[in-house]
Amino acid sequence: MGFLMDGLDPEEYDRAYTDRQLVARIVRYFRPQARKMAIVAGATVLASLVDTAVPILIARSLDRLQANPVLSSLAGLAALISLLSATSWVFNATRRWLSTEAVADVVLHMREDAFDAVTARDLSFYDQFPSGKIVSRVNSDTQAFSQVITLSMDLLGQILLIILLISYLSFVSLRLTLILLGLAPLIVVAALAFRAMARRTITASRRVNATVSSHIQETISGIGVAKTFRRERAIYEEFLPVNEQSFQVTRRTRFVFSSIFPVLNMLAGIATALLVYFGGLTVQAGALTAGGWFLFIQGLQMFWFPLTSIASFWSQFQIGLAAGERVFALIDAEARVVQTGAEVIEQPRGDILFEDVGFTYKQPAGDELTGADRELPTANWVLRAFNLHISPGETLALVGHTGSGKSSIGKLIARFYEFQEGRILIDGHDIRALDLGAYRARLGIVTQTPFLFDGTVMENIRYGRPDASDAEVEQVARHVGGGDWIMSLPRGLATEAGERGANLSMGQRQIVALARVLLQDPAIVILDEATASIDPLTETLIQEGLDEVLAGRTAIVIAHRLSTVRTADRIVVLRQGEIIEQGDHEMLLARGGHYAELYNTYFRHQSLEYIEGVAAL
Numbered sequence: 204m205g206f207l208m209d210g211l212d213p214e215e216y217d218r219a220y221t222d223r224q225l226v227a228r229i230v231r232y233f234r235p236q237a238r239k240m241a242i243v244a245g246a247t248v249l250a251s252l253v254d255t256a257v258p259i260l261i262a263r264s265l266d267r268l269q270a271n272p273v274l275s276s277l278a279g280l281a282a283l284i285s286l287l288s289a290t291s292w293v294f295n296a297t298r299r300w301l302s303t304e305a306v307a308d309v310v311l312h313m314r315e316d317a318f319d320a321v322t323a324r325d326l327s328f329y330d331q332f333p334s335g336k337i338v339s340r341v342n343s344d345t346q347a348f349s350q351v352i353t354l355s356m357d358l359l360g361q362i363l364l365i366i367l368l369i370s371y372l373s374f375v376s377l378r379l380t381l382i383l384l385g386l387a388p389l390i391v392v393a394a395l396a397f398r399a400m401a402r403r404t405i406t407a408s409r410r411v412n413a414t415v416s417s418h419i420q421e422t423i424s425g426i427g428v429a430k431t432f433r434r435e436r437a438i439y440e441e442f443l444p445v446n447e448q449s450f451q452v453t454r455r456t457r458f459v460f461s462s463i464f465p466v467l468n469m470l471a472g473i474a475t476a477l478l479v480y481f482g483g484l485t486v487q488a489g490a491l492t493a494g495g496w497f498l499f500i501q502g503l504q505m506f507w508f509p510l511t512s513i514a515s516f517w518s519q520f521q522i523g524l525a526a527g528e529r530v531f532a533l534i535d536a537e538a539r540v541v542q543t544g545a546e547v548i549e550q551p552r553g554d555i556l557f558e559d560v561g562f563t564y565k566q567p568a569g570d571e572l573t574g575a576d577r578e579l580p581t582a583n584w585v586l587r588a589f590n591l592h593i594s595p596g597e598t599l600a601l602v603g604h605t606g607s608g609k610s611s612i613g614k615l616i617a618r619f620y621e622f623q624e625g626r627i628l629i630d631g632h633d634i635r636a637l638d639l640g641a642y643r644a645r646l647g648i649v650t651q652t653p654f655l656f657d658g659t660v661m662e663n664i665r666y667g668r669p670d671a672s673d674a675e676v677e678q679v680a681r682h683v684g685g686g687d688w689i690m691s692l693p694r695g696l697a698t699e700a701g702e703r704g705a706n707l708s709m710g711q712r713q714i715v716a717l718a719r720v721l722l723q724d725p726a727i728v729i730l731d732e733a734t735a736s737i738d739p740l741t742e743t744l745i746q747e748g749l750d751e752v753l754a755g756r757t758a759i760v761i762a763h764r765l766s767t768v769r770t771a772d773r774i775v776v777l778r779q780g781e782i783i784e785q786g787d788h789e790m791l792l793a794r795g796g797h798y799a800e801l802y803n804t805y806f807r808h809q810s811l812e813y814i815e816g817v818a819a820l
């Protein structure tokens with residue numbers, strides 16, 4: 204499809220399932236619905252039987268009335284048809300209601316599984332795949348899948364109807380039935396011709412929709428930055444080609460789909476003409492009654508509708524299967540962080556040891572780096588043969604230029620990413636053998652820009668330990684920074700934080716994040732300090748909060764503030780993933796090496812002496 208598919212490549216975790224695998228997977232979801240589905244099957248058979256019976260009844264009555272036109276039998280026929288129609292409605296309604304319920308239930312579970320899989324993914328997964336695309340899989344793809352399952356159930360009913368009708372018609376006139384059947388391959392060929400085209404356009408259409416959603420989502424989340432840099436026009440212009448591509452793909456999809464029906468209708472017209480002609484000849488020859496002829500023409504409509512439906516269903520079926528495939532691929536995406544055990548450290552002391560650790564972000568999913576891969580260009584390794592021991596209770600400040608690997612060390616301790624070489628030991632236990640849930644429960648992480656959820660401040664703090672009582676949350680909140688900060692909130696801890704904490708100041712957000720960690724009472728704290736400068740009052744407040752959080756715990760601080768490096772037990776200076784110096788502030792400063800240089804270019808500006816010096820000028 205050339206340019207239509209440009210830039211719409213499958214995701215790295217997409218995979219092709221065989222039809223058998225797909226069906227097995229779908230059947231597994233339907234297993235709990237077995238009872239409902241059995242009733243649906245029964246109702247489908249009964250509805251098809253009744254629906255076939257009506258035209259047969261009319262045809263036979265026609266012949267009888269022709270021979271003996273009595274008013275009472277006409278009234279009886281009308282009553283019987285009404286009764287059969289009502290019965291058909293009951294069966295069809297039962298079938299639809301129950302199947303809708305069953306499908307809704309299946310989609311519910313599928314969405315749960317997809318969402319569960321998404322939340323379980325490692326952070327590296329989110330680096331690679333924008334949230335918009337993931338949202339589209341969990342949301343629209345499951346929806347498309349449910350539609351196709353409902354359609355397939357209708358299809359089964361239709362097929363049954365065709366079988367019953369054809370069987371009956373073959374008794375009435377074998378010759379005419381064969382003509383009817385002889386035309387069926389034409390429809391099937393037309394349907395198959397559309398099939399491949401439909402599947403391709405549908406896949407393109409899904410991908411392009413995901414791309415558009417993801418583009419909009421990314422733009423909206425970064426709109427603040429865009430406005431600051433007056434980039435509104437530029438992002439609008441970036442949106443245009445994405446939208447244009449979406450338009451082209453959608454147009455193409457609509458074109459393919461709208462071509463199906465006219466072609467099928469034309470074929471139906473030819474078939475009707477043939478049957479009318481040959482049916483008339485048969486009646487003339489006395490081999491068919493008028494009722495039989497009527498039944499054939501009526502039957503043709505009944506036969507044609509399901510057959511064209513099957514043909515159009517087929518492409519719909521492709522849509523649903525492609526969507527199902529995408530959801531399953533999301534559920535099955537391989538974890539990169541692989542745990543080999545589930546050890547629980549009862550009382551973690553917070554002893555951390557990196558032993559010859561090698562780490563790169565460039566590892567392909569699910570693969571170990573072997574042989575030639577080990578010779579990745581040096582530039583791709585973030586850490587190589589990296590050794591570091593952090594003692595229990597130690598506050599370690601990591602410093603170094605941007606990109607030197609500070610955050611990566613924090614991410615490895617948090618086990619957010621898989622490393623490729625060496626070992627990381629926590630209290631002597633291999634980090635790979637730990638029960639991640641239990642381990643992370645004792646790990647406190649404060650990110651640079653603390654993320655608060657839409658909810659009250661109290662709820663945000665409780666996020667650290669959902670079972671904490673109001674009193675416990677309040678006690679922790681009062682502990683951080685002396686608790687004065689709560690007064691500055693309009694409704695105290697009941698203040699709504701707003702989306703991403705928008706209603707709170709940066710400093711307040713930091714404090715809430717610290718309180719959240721404090722409530723969790725972690726053994727190890729990873730703190731990524733904000734680089735943005737803050738006013739001295741907030742700085743003092745945060746420092747007090749930090750003192751609480753760091754006291755008695757092992758802390759790894761990606762340090763950006765002078766007060767932190769000054770008070771840290773040890774400073775580790777990194778350059779391109781290597782430790783080039785370590786020691787305390789005074790010692791490193793006296794040494795006049797890389798740290799001293801960093802201090803002079805970065806940290807010194809934050810010192811009181813420097814600020815006073817500038818003020819005095």
Ligand SMILES: Nc1ncnc2c1ncn2[C@@H]1O[C@H](COP(=O)(O)OP(=O)(O)OP(=O)(O)O)[C@@H](O)[C@H]1O
Nearest residue numbers: 330564565585603604605606607608609610611612
């Ligand atoms: N998610 C990622 N995917 C691929 N490469 C990454 C990712 N995160 C970081 N890197 C790369 O890894 C290297 C180390 O990055 P890291 O974030 O650890 O540095 P840092 O010292 O914390 O930098 P900063 O002070 O700017 O946060 C950099 O070259 C960076 O480009």
